[in-house]
Amino acid sequence: MRTKLLAARNIAKASILYGALAGGLFALGWWLGGLRLGSVFLVVGLLMAATVFWYGPRVILASLGARELQLAEAPALHSTAERLALVAGVERPKLYLIADGHPRALSVGRGAGASGIALTQGLVTLLSPAELEGVFAHELAHARHRDSLVQTPVVLIANWLVEASRIGGFLERALLFVLGPVAASIVQVFLSPKRELAADLRAAEICASPHPLADALVRIEMAEELVRFEGSPVIEPLYILNPFEPVGLAAMFSTHPPVGERVARLRALDPEWRDRLRAA
Secondary structure (H helix, E strand, C coil): CHHHHHHHHHHHHHHHHHHHHHHHHHHHHHHHHHHHHHHHHHHHHHHHHHHHHHHHHHHHHHHCCEEECCCCCCHHHHHHHHHHHHHHCCCCCEEEEECCCCCCEEEEEEECCEEEEEEEHHHHHHCCHHHHHHHHHHHHHHHHCCHHHHHHHHHHHHHHHHHHHHHHHHHHHHHHHHHHHHHHHHHHHHCCCHHHHHHHHHHHHHHCCCHHHHHHHHHHHHHHCCCCCCCCHHHHHHECCCCCCCCHHHHHCCCCCCHHHHHHHHHHCCCCHHHHHHHC
């Protein structure tokens, strides 16, 4: 029931987002030139909404340099993804690889029926098979909850706004000062940190244990301190945890709870794990 409620809420959020995109452009056109120009802007808005819906995941993956990971390249990863997707109740996701040593994972797509998971080479090398299962389960939970249906367009639209400041030339800093908070507001309104906690909980159910994901989060956080990372902070909501220092523009786009809180919540699902560890 909770899963269905989360999915329904995200479908409603996505509908509001696309409606606001088209309606906002219509209002702008009406203000600039009346009904005729407003109608033109409305058509443009609808085309933009359709483009974001259908091609948004490809645009994000291309911007990150991700390529599709073929079955012959990593049969074990594909087998794991297919097995966990069956448990999660979603279609098998497409897998993508980012040639980057920094350990990151993210999911994009339109929901349970069309999702993709991207992993960096650093993550695949760093994590154990059990920890990778935890990461897959977390990203599949996002697909099951339809988080990807909202995350993908929100991040793409916010990124467009931030990139639009670059056309300002010497006014770039002033435009970023205006457009950056607008983009961050869109992200914060539509993407709650609670979605990560819900995905963690569902991942624990998919794996039948909270520890694979908890161990993965701890290992990734430790590794991030050793590997330098540079990128657009607008993409932060898509990653499994925040790879950016929470300062400046990056702090405005942060939507992840602290890793310590997430791990503590996961461990609390199995309060006797320390006793079993000592006994072993």
